[in-house]
Amino acid sequence: MMIKAFAAFEPGGQLKPFEYDPGDLKPHEVEIDVHYCGLCHSDLNVIDNDWGNTQYPVVPGHEVVGKIAKVGEQVKHLRVGQIVGLGWDAGYCNECVHCHAGDHNLCSKAQATIIGHHGGFADKVRAAGNSVVPIPEGIELASAGPLLCGGITVFNPLVQFEVKLTDKVAVIGIGGLGHIALQFLNAWGCEVTAFTSSETKKEEILHLGAHHTLNSLNQKEIEAATGHFDLIISTVNVKLDWNRYLNTLKPRGRLHFVGITTEPVDIDIFSLIIGQYSVSGSPGGSPATIAKMLDFAARHHIKPVVENYRFDGINDAIARLKKGQVRYRMVLSH
């Protein structure tokens, strides 16, 4: 059997049809018929080899929603026909202290779905059974893909740092990740603020769950927010004036990065000390936390706002994402 996929063959290359033979299904794996797959900014990073670890031809796609087609003999918790999701990781070492502790996303040998492994821009994709999470009733499948990477990335910090419903939380960057963060934070019970300089997005942002917007370019607004937030989550991938945001944290507050910038954080140590601030980051989330997130999303009717494309229009979708025109996330289907 051949899997029909779309692959890039060189950095910055267009995606082209690509067939590959996945071989025998391994005992710990499942095969998923791909129904939907989100398009994430990190797909572009991998296509372009921005992180230097891309293996060509690369089949991107790591926000998969589909149906289990085959189950390896060692996989006991999934069955053929079940609707599941697959995100950034398609397997773990299962032997390290992080895997043992349930922190699979911190496993240094985690198998990324799209690095040295063929991803979800295809009719089928394979993954280790324990990297795949059943999607509960109440989740709209056509828009669920982005929860598997973008969604868990912004949900995970709420679990990791035990964010309280009395906390005041702000989000930097209201795009693919940020617009899901606003929904989660609102449902979590927090006071939710969106940092944005876009007046045109304001109404939509409030509709998504923000109680307030704050224009980070407006000196008066920033000063008025001095010492206000318990947590700020940055989803952007550009360097900003981080010390400006730090000043809007309460003492004990946390500036948390889920968006990758290539420039280092340049935080003032004196401020860090005086405010007892933490600056941190986190990658995706474990399968257990993904399951928790999906349950929470179903119960609170949280869903990514997506634009739908067919897989044969994938290069147009990529071009649109590169231009920053997407509101707020793209999902591909056959």
Place this chain on the structure above:
Amino acid sequence: MMIKAFAAFEPGGQLKPFEYDPGDLKPHEVEIDVHYCGLCHSDLNVIDNDWGNTQYPVVPGHEVVGKIAKVGEQVKHLRVGQIVGLGWDAGYCNECVHCHAGDHNLCSKAQATIIGHHGGFADKVRAAGNSVVPIPEGIELASAGPLLCGGITVFNPLVQFEVKLTDKVAVIGIGGLGHIALQFLNAWGCEVTAFTSSETKKEEILHLGAHHTLNSLNQKEIEAATGHFDLIISTVNVKLDWNRYLNTLKPRGRLHFVGITTEPVDIDIFSLIIGQYSVSGSPGGSPATIAKMLDFAARHHIKPVVENYRFDGINDAIARLKKGQVRYRMVLSH
């Protein structure tokens, strides 16, 4: 009544005898007969106006051990003759959310003992009653001063971040703060490592409580420690290669600053995200935490290693501290 003190009259100036009239004791204050006062690096920062907020003449000294001489009428928990300590803060607003929560050291209106207030290089010093902490039995008074600033600064993170006795903790900089940190961490039950490049200090460092030393300039030793520590506490006031230390943290680990450097931290965001690291800082500790620390120090026979000077040799003491020759902390007495 005049208080006989030592003051600097200009940035970098020698300390000279200085008398001042403290006026009537305020109802919320106590007056302390100074028996001992530690000399801390931040006394030099204030003498030299490094932070731009020094008010001259400045009477430094904020690691005071002494006996209560007078008690203001509103102060009910202290009595004349009681042995007490006074540290970085000599008063709080008592009205803000941080004071209400017991986090007085995070009060933005905290009255520093030596900024706009006359400190402990004197025969007497005054302070708000609730900034003064009784010193329990079992603490050696002649070496206790440095606990009040240096000690609480390295003890407070153990309380704030709920450090576990199963944690592996490293200390950067084995000087005035670091040598106390090693003792606390050992008594706390942690595996304790001292980062040092000084072979001559090694034996002393192990004696102070470190189980291991690690030469941060030795590439092999650093690489062997990859992913090892839960917590690293930096006590130094010079810029180091922080990303090198970050790599020795376990996933979920924390790099914590209590030493101030003027250059910003230049942490790589990708590393921060992949490792779910936190980079943080903290200032001193609240009176409640100081009391907790003194109790812990008494029970575990923890005491700063000090060199003793007379107040009339204070300029020699300062010169020695500036040369970095002190092992490990200085205490002045009359």
